[in-house]
Structure formats: structure tokens, C-alpha cells
Amino acid sequence: MSEIPRTKEPQYQALFETAGQHGVSSLGIMSNQSWNEDPKRTLFTLARYKFVAKMLMGKTNVLEIGCGDAFGTRLVQQTVEHVTAVDFDPVFIDDIAERSNPNWPMESFVHDLLEGPVPGHFDAVFSLDVLEHILPEREGLFIENSLRSLDTNGMAIFGMPSLESQKYASAQSSAGHVNCKSGGEFMQVMNAYFHNVIVFSMNDEVIHTGFFPMAQYLMALGFGKKRS
Numbered sequence: 001m002s003e004i005p006r007t008k009e010p011q012y013q014a015l016f017e018t019a020g021q022h023g024v025s026s027l028g029i030m031s032n033q034s035w036n037e038d039p040k041r042t043l044f045t046l047a048r049y050k051f052v053a054k055m056l057m058g059k060t061n062v063l064e065i066g067c068g069d070a071f072g073t074r075l076v077q078q079t080v081e082h083v084t085a086v087d088f089d090p091v092f093i094d095d096i097a098e099r100s101n102p103n104w105p106m107e108s109f110v111h112d113l114l115e116g117p118v119p120g121h122f123d124a125v126f127s128l129d130v131l132e133h134i135l136p137e138r139e140g141l142f143i144e145n146s147l148r149s150l151d152t153n154g155m156a157i158f159g160m161p162s163l164e165s166q167k168y169a170s171a172q173s174s175a176g177h178v179n180c181k182s183g184g185e186f187m188q189v190m191n192a193y194f195h196n197v198i199v200f201s202m203n204d205e206v207i208h209t210g211f212f213p214m215a216q217y218l219m220a221l222g223f224g225k226k227r228s
Contacts, residue, residue, distance in 0.1 A: 083106050
């Protein structure tokens with residue numbers, strides 16, 4: 001067994017204690033690409049998760065739909081009791097399993113919302129960077145199935161790139177984006193499913209109440225669902 005290095009300042013010795021307890025964490029398969037090719041995009045993604053974490057603070061049972069590699073999901077785990085994460089692509093669920101940490105327990109499994117709702121009941125549901133991949137004619141089915149698992153008094157958060165941002169998006173980023181919306185349109189869609197809707201603008205890592213057409217990203221919060 002190799003000797004543990006000694007840091008010059010004793011307070012940093014805890015770095016090696018944590019590494020010994022948890023190992024040295026690896027990035028998820030998606031976050032690895034952004035960190036190596038465009039590090040600031042990793043920041044933007046984590047900022048979206050941090051916003052969700054703050055909005056859902058204190059929730060008991062939270063569902064993430066379209067989790068990808070769930071690298072940012074740990075931010076939400078910090079503020080809620082339990083997270084269930086689903087994705088329709090087994091590649092991402094396998095990646096989550098390979099990086100699982102017993103100190104951060106999270107249930108994750110393969111599920112396609114276009115085939116039905118996620119079993120169980122949740123007091124909050126969130127989905128980031130998914131709705132823009134759903135064909136407009138199947139959007140209603142996706143949202144309705146997302147909300148069937150949501151308690152009557154629960155809240156939901158949907159995040160997506162704005163329609164206006166797409167002319168600046170990279171080829172990979174925009175690939176599969178078949179349903180981006182302007183802020184007003186996004187609010188109109190959400191109003192069909194919730195009694196109360198708030199839509200925020202987001203540019204880079206900053207979320208605000210600014211002019212929708214200048215937003216790079218949109219965050220819609222829904223309260224009091226209209227449909228079961």
C-alpha cells in the first residue's frame with residue numbers, strides 16, 4: 001500500500017481522507033464530453049440543476065425525466081430526500097450504475113415516457129433538455145405521462161433551449177431539437193396543464209426574468225396541475 005502524501009497545510013489532508021472514503025469520482029459520459037470539449041457548457045448544465053435544487057428544496061420524493069448521465073442530479077439530491085431518475089436510453093442508465101456511490105443513493109432505470117407514466121407518486125417532477133426532442137404531435141402525451149405520477153399539489157419544472165437560441169447552437173447541440181419554443185409559447189403550453197405557471201429566462205449560468213426573445217434557455221415552473 002502506497003504512503004498517503006502529506007500536504008503542507010494540514011487542513012488539506014482531508015482531501016486524501018475523502019478520496020480514501022469515496023474514491024476519485026469520474027465524470028458521466030455526457031459531462032465528460034462537455035468538460036473536455038467545452039468546459040463552460042458543464043457550468044451551464046450544473047447551473048440549471050442548481051436552480052432545480054433550490055426550487056425543490058425540502059421535497060420528499062422527486063422524479064427526474066430524461067436524466068442522461070445524471071451527473072448534475074447530485075445537486076438536487078443535496079436538497080431533497082429521494083430522487084428517482086429515468087431515461088429512455090439504456091446507455092445512460094448503465095453509465096449511472098457504473099459510477100454509483102452508496103453515499104449518494106439514487107434509483108435509476110430505463111423508462112420511455114411516450115410509452116406510459118413512471119410508476120409511483122412524486123411530490124415534484126423535473127425534466128431538463130428533453131421536451132425539445134419530443135415531436136410536437138407527441139408533446140401532449142409526453143407531458144401528460146410526466147404529470148400522471150405527480151401528486152395533485154406537486155410542482156413540475158421543465159427546461160429547454162429557446163427557439164431564438166437555435167441559430168447560435170452547435171450542430172451536435174441542435175441535433176434532435178425538433179420542438180424548441182419561444183418563451184410565450186412555452187408558457188402557453190404549460191398553462192394548459194397547470195393553474196399557475198412561471199417561466200424564467202436563462203443566459204449561460206444566469207437565470208432571470210428578462211426579455212424572452214433574448215433568452216438562451218427557458219425554465220418553466222408549474223403548480224397545481226389541471227390534469228391527472
